[in-house]
Amino acid sequence: MVLAIALGVTVSGGCATFSRDAGFGTVERLAGERLDKDVKWQRSDDDHGSVRSAVKEFLSSPLSIDNAVQVALLNNPGLQATYSELGIAEAELVQAGRVTNPHFSYRRTSEGGERKIEWALTFPLVDLLTMPLRTRIEGRRFEQVKLAVAGRMLDVAAAARKSWIEAVAAEERVRYLEQAMLAAEASAELADRMERAGNLNRLDRMREEAFRSGMSARLSDARREAVTDRERLTRMMGLSGSDIAFRLPGRLPELPADKADLGELEARAMTGRLDVRAAALETERLAESLGLTRATRFVDVLELGPAATKEDPAPWKRGFEVSLQLPVFDWGSARVSRAEAIYMQALHRVAETSVNAGSEVRNAWSAYGSAYDVAKRYRDEILPLRKRIAEENMLRYNGMLIGVFELLIDAREQVEASIAGMDALRDFWISEANLQAAFNGPQGANP
Amino acid sequence: MMSRRQFLIGSGAALAGAALVSRAQAASLPEAPVLEKAATQPPLIPPNGRPYQPVVTLNGWTLPWRMKAGWKEFHLIAEPVRREIAPGMTANLWGYNGQSPGPTIECVEGDKVRIFVTNKLPEHTTIHWHGVLLPNGMDGVGGLTQPHIPAGRTYVYEFVMKHSGTFMYHPHSDEMVQMAMGMMGFIVVHPKDPDRYRVDRDFVFLINAFDIEPGSFTPRVNTMLDFNTWCWNSRVFPGIDPLVVRMGDRVRIRMGNLTMTNHPIHIHGHRFSVTCTDGGWVPQSARWPETTVDMPIGSLRAVEFTADAPGDWAFHCHKSHHVMNAMGHGVPTMIGVDQRGVAEKINRLLPDYMAMGERGMAEMGEMEMPLPDNTLPMMSGQGPFGPLEMGGMFTVVKIRQGLARDDYNDPGWYRHPEGTVAREWAGEEK
Numbered sequence: 089m090v091l092a093i094a095l096g097v098t099v100s101g102g103c104a105t106f107s108r109d110a111g112f113g114t115v116e117r118l119a120g121e122r123l124d125k126d127v128k129w130q131r132s133d134d135d136h137g138s139v140r141s142a143v144k145e146f147l148s149s150p151l152s153i154d155n156a157v158q159v160a161l162l163n164n165p166g167l168q169a170t171y172s173e174l175g176i177a178e179a180e181l182v183q184a185g186r187v188t189n190p191h192f193s194y195r196r197t198s199e200g201g202e203r204k205i206e207w208a209l210t211f212p213l214v215d216l217l218t219m220p221l222r223t224r225i226e227g228r229r230f231e232q233v234k235l236a237v238a239g240r241m242l243d244v245a246a247a248a249r250k251s252w253i254e255a256v257a258a259e260e261r262v263r264y265l266e267q268a269m270l271a272a273e274a275s276a277e278l279a280d281r282m283e284r285a286g287n288l289n290r291l292d293r294m295r296e297e298a299f300r301s302g303m304s305a306r307l308s309d310a311r312r313e314a315v316t317d318r319e320r321l322t323r324m325m326g327l328s329g330s331d332i333a334f335r336l337p338g339r340l341p342e343l344p345a346d347k348a349d350l351g352e353l354e355a356r357a358m359t360g361r362l363d364v365r366a367a368a369l370e371t372e373r374l375a376e377s378l379g380l381t382r383a384t385r386f387v388d389v390l391e392l393g394p395a396a397t398k399e400d401p402a403p404w405k406r407g408f409e410v411s412l413q414l415p416v417f418d419w420g421s422a423r424v425s426r427a428e429a430i431y432m433q434a435l436h437r438v439a440e441t442s443v444n445a446g447s448e449v450r451n452a453w454s455a456y457g458s459a460y461d462v463a464k465r466y467r468d469e470i471l472p473l474r475k476r477i478a479e480e481n482m483l484r485y486n487g488m489l490i491g492v493f494e495l496l497i498d499a500r501e502q503v504e505a506s507i508a509g510m511d512a513l514r515d516f517w518i519s520e521a522n523l524q525a526a527f528n529g530p531q532g533a534n535p
Numbered sequence: 536m537m538s539r540r541q542f543l544i545g546s547g548a549a550l551a552g553a554a555l556v557s558r559a560q561a562a563s564l565p566e567a568p569v570l571e572k573a574a575t576q577p578p579l580i581p582p583n584g585r586p587y588q589p590v591v592t593l594n595g596w597t598l599p600w601r602m603k604a605g606w607k608e609f610h611l612i613a614e615p616v617r618r619e620i621a622p623g624m625t626a627n628l629w630g631y632n633g634q635s636p637g638p639t640i641e642c643v644e645g646d647k648v649r650i651f652v653t654n655k656l657p658e659h660t661t662i663h664w665h666g667v668l669l670p671n672g673m674d675g676v677g678g679l680t681q682p683h684i685p686a687g688r689t690y691v692y693e694f695v696m697k698h699s700g701t702f703m704y705h706p707h708s709d710e711m712v713q714m715a716m717g718m719m720g721f722i723v724v725h726p727k728d729p730d731r732y733r734v735d736r737d738f739v740f741l742i743n744a745f746d747i748e749p750g751s752f753t754p755r756v757n758t759m760l761d762f763n764t765w766c767w768n769s770r771v772f773p774g775i776d777p778l779v780v781r782m783g784d785r786v787r788i789r790m791g792n793l794t795m796t797n798h799p800i801h802i803h804g805h806r807f808s809v810t811c812t813d814g815g816w817v818p819q820s821a822r823w824p825e826t827t828v829d830m831p832i833g834s835l836r837a838v839e840f841t842a843d844a845p846g847d848w849a850f851h852c853h854k855s856h857h858v859m860n861a862m863g864h865g866v867p868t869m870i871g872v873d874q875r876g877v878a879e880k881i882n883r884l885l886p887d888y889m890a891m892g893e894r895g896m897a898e899m900g901e902m903e904m905p906l907p908d909n910t911l912p913m914m915s916g917q918g919p920f921g922p923l924e925m926g927g928m929f930t931v932v933k934i935r936q937g938l939a940r941d942d943y944n945d946p947g948w949y950r951h952p953e954g955t956v957a958r959e960w961a962g963e964e965k
């Protein structure tokens with residue numbers, strides 16, 4: 089009868105089976121909802137081939153920020169590795185739904201002419217009794233893994249985004265510095281010719297020369313940085329071989345007409361952040377596991393199974409064999425208080441996570457707002473002013489009120505202002521990426 | 536800008552009262568006419584008082600007066616004005632009766648003059664009558680001989696013009712600023728006998744200088760020597776009217792120097808003598824011929840010559856920087872510097888850039904390139920044979936046959952008789 093009950097539990101409670109996508113749907117849904125992008129778990133040659141051709145297509149024209157993110161999501165090898173965690177977690181869940189294999193023992197002894205045969209078939213009864221609970225726990229754990237994997241996916245998206253911004257900005261900076269270099273070269277060359285014509289002294293000529301050398305060093309530095317930034321993007325997109333020749337657009341996207349209006353920041357953080365959701369799941373899991381610990385505090389191993397003995401020539405004696413480990417010294421209270429402490433800890437972690445989430449979102453929002461204002465000031469005031477200053481200077485040059493060197497110095501200052509304006513725009517886009525990341529929460533922590 | 540009615544001498548004076556003066560005061564004050572335009576006005580034929588041969592103020596005018604119980608009464612209003620320096624450039628100055636310099640005061644030896652001075656400046660002022668011999672308390676030195684005239688008040692000066700000659704007026708109160716802002720005017724005292732020292736044409740102007748940053752309107756009052764707007768009567772070439780002269784006329788040019796440097800003023804085609812200073816008339820025996828007169832700082836000179844050579848004769852300061860308009864004194868010399876290649880490089884940065892100065896600066900006089908607002912080209916003006924390449928203290932004495940006595944209208948460019956213009960040498964003529 090007990091056996092029947094135990095088997096019944098096995099049938100009704102061990103419901104976990106392997107899903108078709110190992111929970112990848114959650115990742116896909118988050119990618120669609122939050123990034124408006126496709127993700128692909130490359131598990132077959134077909135998958136691999138379709139990703140390859142999609143990536144080729146994306147790289148065939150100057151790479152936009154969205155396409156860079158898309159390529160990273162399809163092709164980042166680290167992300168693909170992370171997807172496998174879904175499979176691992178699901179396997180554990182399925183495992184939790186299965187009972188430890190029944191234990192069969194058989195003993196045969198002969199003492200003089202007397203033979204003795206004992207056999208027993210035992211089931212891990214506790215497994216059976218606690219299976220529903222454990223399945224629920226592993227189910228939540230699987231949910232957490234799904235969230236974590238999705239989080240890693242968002243991480244990759246955010247990192248790809250930032251890498252793209254840095255790489256484009258670095259190339260743009262190089263082009264600006266090439267212009268400043270042009271001005272420095274023109275100054276130095278003119279100074280040189282003026283010295284040879286007898287119109288300039290050596291000291292002044294050398295000053296121009298020194299400036300050219302300094303500018304040249306700065307340009308080399310900027311070129312090196314541009315390579316570093318581009319390689320980071322290349323890694324994010326998982327590119328190698330001929331793919332690394334991808335082209336980037338000449339400039340960062342324009343500043344949006346208006347700042348994003350995000351309404352109730354904190355409410356959005358609470359509902360949207362994966363870390364808040366993961367922390368909540370963790371408390372639920374721990375609550376279940378606390379219940380489990382309570383239920384099993386006196387029982388470490390309780391095994392139950394049919395047993396039979398036969399002492400020749402006596403007939404078989406049937407019965408049950410129950411082995412029970414009694415907590416003679418370990419009354420289980422320590423384990424319960426540990427579980428309780430862990431549960432309380434998790435509760436506090438949830439509180440911490442939500443407080444931090446609100447603060448981080450507010451902080452990211454403030455950074456976003458001020459970066460927008462700075463970039464806008466550059467776009468609407470500083471750069472137009474610099475342009476008009478350059479025009480006024482040209483008028484003064486026309487009137488022989490200033491000389492060509494002043495014109496060139498101003499041209500260099502204009503370039504510097506353009507660089508500063510581009511930096512401000514880059515900082516804005518980074519702050520925008522950070523804001524999005526703040527809504528998703530910090531990722532990468534294993535459940 | 537202040538709204539003013541134009542004052543036209545000779546065509547029925549339209550007189551505008553001083554708005555600031557109270558009704559009670561106004562009843563006893565003579566009119567204070569103002570002039571808006573900067574063109575040379577015809578001489579003011581004296582309508583009353585002792586007769587005299589009037590002067591012509593270059594790009595200026597003579598202040599009308601009224602006779603009251605034997606006193607010749609003038610009314611000067613010290614006030615901010617806007618003056619056209621030349622077409623294309625206007626300056627925010629301080630002056631008198633709508634103009635800088637103020638109107639010329641003309642009177643006759645022995646005249647009892649009463650000059651009302653209404654101060655519409657934002658600060659106190661006085662007027663010193665430079666070179667005029669008068670009672671100490673009328674000398675106009677603020678703090679020394681009289682209280683400064685507070686803003687909004689009217690003071691009166693009364694004295695007798697004891698000597699004929701060439702004089703000027705200017706403030707002696709925050710003097711540096713007020714003169715740097717253009718406060719000054721000419722005084723001519725004619726001899727009692729109109730035939731004494733008589734000439735046919737008598738021109739007057741003050742030499743003054745401003746430092747007006749290209750693109751701005753108000754002079755920098757703290758500049759000591761590095762001025763950029765070298766003026767005659769607050770005008771620069773090509774804004775200075777020509778001195779129109781009838782062939783054979785006896786011509787006098789009276790000049791006063793209120794800049795901070797001397798000016799060697801030079802005439803072409805004629806010789807002149809200095810006949811009068813702010814100290815009085817030069818005896819015949821002390822005169823010597825010259826073509827250049829050095830104008831010391833703070834003094835006046837009258838030169839005279841007979842216009843015996845027809846033509847368009849240059850008349851200018853001989854300091855070559857003074858026949859230029861605003862220019863950069865720190866601009867590097869590019870003469871002989873081959874800018875090919877470099878210019879293209881600069882063009883990639885600054886598409887409007889044009890290499891200049893490689894073959895001198897004459898191209899400045901030829902090219903019309905956009906300049907900062909309210910700025911005149913460094914050198915400009917077109918003559919009958921091409922660009923004049925002049926600015927600042929430069930004009931032309933135009934001597935023509937057959938002009939009417941009182942005709943000061945610009946007769947246009949001189950038409951040279953056949954074969955009297957320098958020409959390209961084309962080999963021996965057959």
Ligand SMILES: [Cu+2]
Nearest residue numbers: 798852854857
């Ligand atoms: Cu001069």
